[in-house]
Amino acid sequence: MKLGRRNFTSGLVVGGATVGAASTVYQYLSRRPRAPRDLLVSVASQMQGIHGFYKADPSWNPASAIETENRLLERLEAIPGAFDSEEMLVTTLQAIMHAEIKDGKTSVLNQLVLSQTEADLILLAILYAPAAKNVTTTDNAKNEFAVNPKFGPRNTVVGQVFNEQPDGHGGIWVVTDKALPATTKIEFAGQAIKTTWRSNVVTGAVYGDLLNKVISTTGEYEVALLNTETGGRQVIGSMEIQKRPPPAITEDGEDSTVFCEIGRVQMGQLDDKSILTIKTRCAPRGARILIGDSSIETKFNHSAITADLTDIVSSNAENPWRLFDPISGDTIILPALN
Amino acid sequence: MLFTSIADVPDSTLETDCCVIGAGPAGISCATELANRGKAVVLLEGGGLSAPDSRALDLYRGVVSGSRQYPLGPSRLRYFGGTSGHWGGWCRPLDPIDFSPKPHIPNSGWPIDHSILAPWYQDAHRWLQIDNPDYFDREFPEFFDDLLPAQHGVVTKYFRFSPPTRFGETYLSTVKEQSGLNCVLNATAVKLACASDGTVTSVTSRSLNGDELTVRARHFVVAMGGIENARFLLSCADQNESLPWRDLDWLGRGFMDHAGWPVGQVLARANLRYREFGESPDRVMPVLAIDEEILKSEKIINCCLMLRPVPKISGIDSDYALNPWVTKLTDQDEIAGYRASMIWEPSPCRTSRITLSDERDELGVRRLNLHWDFNPSDFEMLDAAISHLNRYLHLTHSGRLKLEKPVNKKTMAARIGNGWHHMGTTRMSASAESGVVDENCRIHRSPNVYVAGSSVFPSVGFSNPTLTITALSCRLAAHIAGSKGTT
Numbered sequence: 001m002k003l004g005r006r007n008f009t010s011g012l013v014v015g016g017a018t019v020g021a022a023s024t025v026y027q028y029l030s031r032r033p034r035a036p037r038d039l040l041v042s043v044a045s046q047m048q049g050i051h052g053f054y055k056a057d058p059s060w061n062p063a064s065a066i067e068t069e070n071r072l073l074e075r076l077e078a079i080p081g082a083f084d085s086e087e088m089l090v091t092t093l094q095a096i097m098h099a100e101i102k103d104g105k106t107s108v109l110n111q112l113v114l115s116q117t118e119a120d121l122i123l124l125a126i127l128y129a130p131a132a133k134n135v136t137t138t139d140n141a142k143n144e145f146a147v148n149p150k151f152g153p154r155n156t157v158v159g160q161v162f163n164e165q166p167d168g169h170g171g172i173w174v175v176t177d178k179a180l181p182a183t184t185k186i187e188f189a190g191q192a193i194k195t196t197w198r199s200n201v202v203t204g205a206v207y208g209d210l211l212n213k214v215i216s217t218t219g220e221y222e223v224a225l226l227n228t229e230t231g232g233r234q235v236i237g238s239m240e241i242q243k244r245p246p247p248a249i250t251e252d253g254e255d256s257t258v259f260c261e262i263g264r265v266q267m268g269q270l271d272d273k274s275i276l277t278i279k280t281r282c283a284p285r286g287a288r289i290l291i292g293d294s295s296i297e298t299k300f301n302h303s304a305i306t307a308d309l310t311d312i313v314s315s316n317a318e319n320p321w322r323l324f325d326p327i328s329g330d331t332i333i334l335p336a337l338n
Numbered sequence: 339m340l341f342t343s344i345a346d347v348p349d350s351t352l353e354t355d356c357c358v359i360g361a362g363p364a365g366i367s368c369a370t371e372l373a374n375r376g377k378a379v380v381l382l383e384g385g386g387l388s389a390p391d392s393r394a395l396d397l398y399r400g401v402v403s404g405s406r407q408y409p410l411g412p413s414r415l416r417y418f419g420g421t422s423g424h425w426g427g428w429c430r431p432l433d434p435i436d437f438s439p440k441p442h443i444p445n446s447g448w449p450i451d452h453s454i455l456a457p458w459y460q461d462a463h464r465w466l467q468i469d470n471p472d473y474f475d476r477e478f479p480e481f482f483d484d485l486l487p488a489q490h491g492v493v494t495k496y497f498r499f500s501p502p503t504r505f506g507e508t509y510l511s512t513v514k515e516q517s518g519l520n521c522v523l524n525a526t527a528v529k530l531a532c533a534s535d536g537t538v539t540s541v542t543s544r545s546l547n548g549d550e551l552t553v554r555a556r557h558f559v560v561a562m563g564g565i566e567n568a569r570f571l572l573s574c575a576d577q578n579e580s581l582p583w584r585d586l587d588w589l590g591r592g593f594m595d596h597a598g599w600p601v602g603q604v605l606a607r608a609n610l611r612y613r614e615f616g617e618s619p620d621r622v623m624p625v626l627a628i629d630e631e632i633l634k635s636e637k638i639i640n641c642c643l644m645l646r647p648v649p650k651i652s653g654i655d656s657d658y659a660l661n662p663w664v665t666k667l668t669d670q671d672e673i674a675g676y677r678a679s680m681i682w683e684p685s686p687c688r689t690s691r692i693t694l695s696d697e698r699d700e701l702g703v704r705r706l707n708l709h710w711d712f713n714p715s716d717f718e719m720l721d722a723a724i725s726h727l728n729r730y731l732h733l734t735h736s737g738r739l740k741l742e743k744p745v746n747k748k749t750m751a752a753r754i755g756n757g758w759h760h761m762g763t764t765r766m767s768a769s770a771e772s773g774v775v776d777e778n779c780r781i782h783r784s785p786n787v788y789v790a791g792s793s794v795f796p797s798v799g800f801s802n803p804t805l806t807i808t809a810l811s812c813r814l815a816a817h818i819a820g821s822k823g824t825t
Contacts, residue, residue, distance in 0.1 A: 049658025094663050101732040104725060111602065111740045113728045118663070 362420020365561035371815030385417035419506020427502025469619030491632035564760025598755025606737030641682035651675030
């Protein structure tokens, strides 16, 4: 069966979203068997005319798309043979769409009256078929719509959520010298991600499976800005997922599953506060510093754990200090202050 | 013979077999057919040979109430030839299902079936100068490849086109020269006189100059138009308590017009021929329609979808429609956008009606109030129709439907269109309790007054009314001519 007019590749590398053919993500994905999810992603990735739907569903975000994906997968996996091949999957999807249309199970997306599964597939395709695939890029001047863009974070290590936010998602920010169009979205790893616009600052959220995939192995992922109104696309750099440093050793003498090796530990003064800084490349959200009976919350900002010890240090200077993760239970005895 | 004014008529009273009141398509065809069958006929027309001046036009002024405006003035033409002076010539017979009572549409159906009217459509085509009355009911036309498949309860139906026939121009000489036919212009019928048994004996007509003409006849045919028929009959009954239709509950009720709805856009393969094409007499326009069995089983109103190509569609829509589950295409095919408009039949609505106001026009006739209304279930049925057509596009891989607006009472009130087809106000019925005229267009309880025109339509389908109006008029003429009754 002819699936479309565009060749496709597998999974996240659709549309040249990764940098370089030797992308570790590609290797990661391509060595996996053609699992149901890969087949579904592949089919969704081939859908054409998807960029017209970016604004069709105000509630769309990567997390909801992944929920949609899970719902579709669950439904399709219950159908024998659906994932035997891509052709079978398309045939199965068509059958489901027909059944839904017959039963009046429709959704309106972008004013189009669609079967619910077709609408789901479109929402999924937005995740996997970036707008750039369908955008004419001949008008370079039009595409260069962001003036002197700066972005971050530019790297993280395998397994460590970059710029982790309170709900656990990874955040990407872009700042430019002039206001961006309100229709700007951040594209990351080949996918338009949920974006919040504030004039010359846009922030993007990377959730769930996409996030897990990205940080599961080393690689480099393009960061771009999309103008969903004009179709303009401007690459502004890439984020590198670096090799994870060796694990820290717990006080039980085992490899920590959440903390990487600890570098320099020092105290400093900042605005009349005493700040403890622990150099490391990875730390779980919610880690705490244990000093005697005191438990102090920490922050992790890319390359160091910090904690405010203003009211603690003087009374507990003689006790050993520990770094503790309440979820895994890993406890690291911190080295002496430098 | 033609008299352009009452003053030109030698006598103040005329005696005749039949008096036909109103010289539009219904009146002219009925009067001429009656004269052809040997009857002496007087044809009265309120207007002249050309468009009326403002004083005459004011006779049509009325008040429209309800949530929608209705173009009372522009939609009617008060001169010889009537509204054929501005019609578009669209023709097709009503569908057989339009004659059948449908349980999901209260008060629907005719007391006659399609086969009764079928022979008269032949005469109607002649009157409307349609040389090729082939609606492809049995065989697919040559251009079938340019149409969408007849599957999943959707079929293609066809309109034919009259030149369009302007009755005033085309049949003026016929009326003038027709033996036994006298036509009087600028003679507006204002009242009827009747005997104690309810038999109407004469009609009085007046001009704006104050002249008055009385026509005494054995039979009277009221053919003043879908709105004016009801107004005149109500007005006469208001003046004359002996008229037997005075208590007919449905008189004036059930006003309908073909409703238009801008569905949106259909994305489908290019070069579909759902548009008017061909040269006369073979001009034809295919439309998508819903199969009669589906109309019944899915409880849908009769309707059709017209597709007009739009000059350009967005690349996004075009790209999306190329997805394999949207359209079955080869690499050579292109996607096009079609403006999708629906014509649908409203259901008979008792509250949609014509009544008389207290104000009188210059000739002393009470003016009209029109309350144009719809049954709420119409919107549900319209929604069901759109859903079915959308289903068809999906299941046949023909394309996708892009809705312009959701269908609900609010959007309908704001955007519903009308066809200037005034129908239903003297509806045909089997009994006096459910309508105004019987199966022969004679007013219930009246021995000798008939109604011609679309006001007798109890159900209207989606076909434009002129062809059926003319067919009914020809049939009515034959009935009166052959009637023994009071003759």
